[in-house]
Structure formats: C-alpha cells, structure tokens
Amino acid sequence: MNFDLTDEQKAIQGLARDFAQNEVKPRAEVMDREEAFPYDLVAKMAELGFMGLPFPEEFGGAGADTVSYALAVMEIARADASTAITMAAHVSLGASPFYRFGTQEQKERYLVPLAQGKQLWGFGLTEPNAGSDAGNCQTKAVLRDGTWIVNGTKAFITNSGTDISGGTTITAVTGTRPDGKPEISNLIVPQATPGFTRSKKYKKMGWRASDTRELAFVDARVPEANLLGKRGEGYSQFLQILDGGRISVAALSVGLAMGAYDEALAYAKERHAFGRPISKFQAIAFKLVDMLCEIEHAKLMTLRAAWEKDAGREFEQTASLAKLYAAEVSHRVVNEALQIHGGYGFMDEYPISRMYRDQKINEIGEGTNEVQRLVLARMMGL
Ligand SMILES: Cc1cc2nc3c(=O)[nH]c(=O)nc-3n(C[C@H](O)[C@H](O)[C@H](O)COP(=O)(O)OP(=O)(O)OC[C@H]3O[C@@H](n4cnc5c(N)ncnc54)[C@H](O)[C@@H]3O)c2cc1C
CATH class of the missing domain: 1.10.540.10 (Acyl-CoA dehydrogenase/oxidase, N-terminal domain)
Structure with missing residues (x-):
C-alpha cells in the first residue's frame, strides 16, 4: 500500500x-x-x-x-x-x-x-415534500409538440440563483412506467426559460455566503432536446451523481473539522488559565489528540473512496461510509473545538462560532445521517 x-x-x-x-x-x-x-x-x-x-x-x-x-x-x-x-x-x-x-x-x-x-449550475432533486424520499417527485413535465411543459417546485437548490447561474437540471415525472410507477427523467432548464423563477435566497443558519433558493416552474417550456440522458432514467442518474457527491460532502466535513482543529490548537496554546496555557491541561490536550485521530480517520476514508472512484472500482459503499463518518466527526470536532474556546467560542468574532453553525448541514445534505445508515444497511444486505 x-x-x-x-x-x-x-x-x-x-x-x-x-x-x-x-x-x-x-x-x-x-x-x-x-x-x-x-x-x-x-x-x-x-x-x-x-x-x-x-x-x-x-x-x-x-x-x-x-x-x-x-x-x-x-x-x-x-x-x-x-x-x-x-x-x-x-x-x-x-x-x-x-x-x-x-x-x-x-x-x-x-x-x-x-x-x-x-x-x-444547479442540481434540482429536492422538493418541499420530497427530500430523503426524493423518488416522490411531484414536479411534472409533459411533452407537447416538441416542448416539455414543466410544472412544480424544487426546494433548497444550491447555486441556482446567482448572477452567473446558467440554469438547473431537474428531476420531473414524465409519464408512467409499465409497472405503474412514475417515470422520472432529467431536464435541463436554462435560467432564461419562460415560466421558471427563483425565490430570494433562504435565510440560513450556516453556509450563509452560498446561494440556496426555491425554484418554481409554471408552464415552463424547454425544448425536447433538453432531456439529459435517457427518458425514464432520471432518478437513477441522480442517485449515481449523489454517490460521487458523497465524496464531496465527506471532504467538506473533513476540511471543516481540520479548520476547527487549527483554531482550537492555536487558541489552546495562547489562552492562559491558572498560570499556564490551557493546552498544558491534560483534559484539553487529550481533546486535541482525539480530534486529530478522528480527522485522520475520516480523511483516509474519504481519500480511499476518491481513489476507488479514480481506479474505476465500486466506490459507493466507501463513499457512503466516508460521508456518514466524516459528517459525524465534523460534528464532534467542531463541538470540542468550541468547548476549548470557552465563552469566547460563543462570540461571533471567533471563527469557531461560524464553523459550529456551518457544521450541521454536513449531517443533512446529500443524504442525512439516518439515510446514510439506511443505504449502508441495504448494501450490507440487512
Ligand atoms: C443548505 C442546503 C443546500 C441544499 N442543496 C441542495 C441541492 O443543491 N439540490 C438538492 O436537490 N437538494 C439540496 N438540499 C436538500 C437536502 O439534500 C435535503 O434537505 C436532505 O436530503 C433532507 O431532506 P429533507 O430536508 O426533506 O428532510 P426529510 O427527508 O423530511 O427528513 C426529515 C428527518 O426525517 C428523517 N428521515 C426521513 N426518512 C427517513 C427514513 N426512511 N428513516 C429514518 N429517518 C428518516 C431524516 O433523516 C431527517 O432527520 C439542500 C439542503 C440544504 C439545507
């Protein structure tokens, strides 16, 4: 190795x-x-x-x-x-x-x-009533005279409404499959499409400098050629994209934990109590050791998933394990890093306060912790 x-x-x-x-x-x-x-x-x-x-x-x-x-x-x-x-x-x-x-x-x-x-460009899977249960897509697209007519709403779509956003690719129900289930396809919806509007940015707890919006489609018209991939394969295509996306969120989580560790380490060396730097107290030093241990573990899992993807191997299980573990590591590390800051960590001027708010979404986006466990249990044949 x-x-x-x-x-x-x-x-x-x-x-x-x-x-x-x-x-x-x-x-x-x-x-x-x-x-x-x-x-x-x-x-x-x-x-x-x-x-x-x-x-x-x-x-x-x-x-x-x-x-x-x-x-x-x-x-x-x-x-x-x-x-x-x-x-x-x-x-x-x-x-x-x-x-x-x-x-x-x-x-x-x-x-x-x-x-x-x-x-x-945005990725429009989630809807107000279809998040974890994204297959319950309610947005509909009807093909009429070479044009898709789209109606529905998407929720929480990243990068969808900036001045340089070109459009969003969405899942939409385009018919009924022979087994009676909805046929879901992916459609490319450029920003200038008539009938396609973006809400104001959400007021968010974290990721506040990123762009997240609700999207509305009211008789929005896109050409038939804006189908992405095969008709009826939209949901499975998006699930495949989410497998790769899990490596991204795992990396985001590891990075955030590294940043929190940097802040905590520096603070622990600077801050004095009882006549010495708090890093000299074993309780604080051990916290920092445990944080580094977990970060290294999550980092290795994330890089292994990335390496498997590069090698053309199956990487879905490793990516899901990495995403789940790294998100929970970022939760524990950021929490302990803030604890090391004491009362100052609760003040907005310290970066750890922002990191604490930014952390939570790692456990929700691209499959919540619960959904990762469901996916993994299924992969394990349970
Ligand atoms: C800032 C931000 C950016 C986002 N960006 C995008 C984006 O670009 N594109 C996009 O498509 N989506 C995006 N999302 C949506 C995100 O992926 C969803 O919020 C997430 O998948 C959870 O869906 P939900 O919010 O509807 O929660 P729900 O699915 O309603 O879940 C609520 C709770 O129920 C639990 N739960 C649900 N089903 C089960 C089950 N079967 N078993 C056990 N527990 C369950 C969940 O784990 C969770 O704790 C974004 C969200 C946010 C907040």
Whole structure:
C-alpha cells in the first residue's frame, strides 16, 4: 500500500491551501455576516481550474483525479465552508450530470462553460415534500409538440440563483412506467426559460455566503432536446451523481473539522488559565489528540473512496461510509473545538462560532445521517 500523494495531487493540494489560507480565510467572517456571495473568489477558483477540476481538458476541465478534487475541497472548507460548497456543489452536482450523461453536443454547450467556471449550475432533486424520499417527485413535465411543459417546485437548490447561474437540471415525472410507477427523467432548464423563477435566497443558519433558493416552474417550456440522458432514467442518474457527491460532502466535513482543529490548537496554546496555557491541561490536550485521530480517520476514508472512484472500482459503499463518518466527526470536532474556546467560542468574532453553525448541514445534505445508515444497511444486505 502506498499512502504517498502524486506530485500532481500535492501541487493541487498546495495551490488550494495557499488560495484558501491567503484569500478565503481572511474574508470568511465578513462574507458570513453579510451573506455575501463571493463572485471574485469564484472567478479566482475558475482561474485556478478548481471549478472544473475532475473534467477532461477537452471539456474545459483541469483533467485532475478525484483524489486531487477531494484534497482541494478539504483545503477550501478548512478556510470557509460556504466557498467550499459553492465549488463542490458546482462540480459534483451541477456539472457532473452533463459529463456523465450528456450528449457530445450537450457537453460542448453546457459542460465547457461550467468546467471553465464561467457559469454555475444547479442540481434540482429536492422538493418541499420530497427530500430523503426524493423518488416522490411531484414536479411534472409533459411533452407537447416538441416542448416539455414543466410544472412544480424544487426546494433548497444550491447555486441556482446567482448572477452567473446558467440554469438547473431537474428531476420531473414524465409519464408512467409499465409497472405503474412514475417515470422520472432529467431536464435541463436554462435560467432564461419562460415560466421558471427563483425565490430570494433562504435565510440560513450556516453556509450563509452560498446561494440556496426555491425554484418554481409554471408552464415552463424547454425544448425536447433538453432531456439529459435517457427518458425514464432520471432518478437513477441522480442517485449515481449523489454517490460521487458523497465524496464531496465527506471532504467538506473533513476540511471543516481540520479548520476547527487549527483554531482550537492555536487558541489552546495562547489562552492562559491558572498560570499556564490551557493546552498544558491534560483534559484539553487529550481533546486535541482525539480530534486529530478522528480527522485522520475520516480523511483516509474519504481519500480511499476518491481513489476507488479514480481506479474505476465500486466506490459507493466507501463513499457512503466516508460521508456518514466524516459528517459525524465534523460534528464532534467542531463541538470540542468550541468547548476549548470557552465563552469566547460563543462570540461571533471567533471563527469557531461560524464553523459550529456551518457544521450541521454536513449531517443533512446529500443524504442525512439516518439515510446514510439506511443505504449502508441495504448494501450490507440487512
Ligand atoms: C443548505 C442546503 C443546500 C441544499 N442543496 C441542495 C441541492 O443543491 N439540490 C438538492 O436537490 N437538494 C439540496 N438540499 C436538500 C437536502 O439534500 C435535503 O434537505 C436532505 O436530503 C433532507 O431532506 P429533507 O430536508 O426533506 O428532510 P426529510 O427527508 O423530511 O427528513 C426529515 C428527518 O426525517 C428523517 N428521515 C426521513 N426518512 C427517513 C427514513 N426512511 N428513516 C429514518 N429517518 C428518516 C431524516 O433523516 C431527517 O432527520 C439542500 C439542503 C440544504 C439545507
């Protein structure tokens, strides 16, 4: 077994770390407070190739592997979870469906500007009454004279309403299967589609500098050619995309935990009580040791899932294990990191306070902890 990163992986990790520590971290608090979407940081990430990291160069990407992508997400999340989810959702949820299921023409038209970071794109699976139970899709699309007429609502869609959002790919019921179940297909809905509107940004507890909106479709019309992949395979396509997305959320969780650990370690060395740095108290030192142990474990699981994906092996179970474990590690680590800050951790001016709010969504997005356990139990034949 070889745990060494390749030169390219190390270079991407280093690039992401420098960018995150120098350009993202110093602004994270203000962006969070002002709920300001960081257009300039997205442009910089595009310049660095991060917005299309794992896609081939012929489609505007950087041609890097999933391990490099996971390392980059970790470094950016270490500095700011909002910036990291903007990048990760764009790559793994917005652009990936075009790469996985798009025709050559759709790849050239949609994937290229996305991989170059000129546009953002949403992934519209969740609905107000269909989250974990996403197969209970109520959005409907009827094909009439070569046009899909879409009606319905999507909830909590990331990157769907920024000034540079190009559109959202959605699941919609397009008919009934021979077994009587709904036929679900994926449709590409560009931003300028008549009848397609975005709500104001949600007021969120965390990820406040990221863009999340509700989408409404009222007789929204898109051409028949905007079907992505085969008719009737939309739900299974989106589930496949979510398998890869779990590596992203695992990496986001590891990165956030690393950031919280950084803050706690520095604070523990600086803060004095009873005449010495609090890091000299065994209770605090042991907390830091346990945090590092769990972070290393979650990181290895995440990189293993990424490595399996790169090797073309089955990675679904490892990705799900990594996502579940890393999300719970981020919960424990951020909580302990705040504890080490004492009362100051409860004050907004300390980054750990933002991290505490940002953490919770890791246990909800792309399959809640409960849903991960359900998926894993099923994989284990239980
Ligand atoms: C900030 C943010 C960004 C998001 N971005 C996107 C996006 O870009 N695209 C997108 O499509 N979605 C997105 N989502 C939606 C997210 O994936 C869902 O919120 C998540 O899947 C949970 O669905 P729900 O909120 O409807 O909760 P529910 O499904 O209603 O779950 C409520 C509770 O019930 C539990 N539960 C549900 N079913 C079961 C079961 N069978 N067994 C045991 N427990 C169960 C859940 O675990 C949870 O604890 C985003 C959400 C947020 C908050």
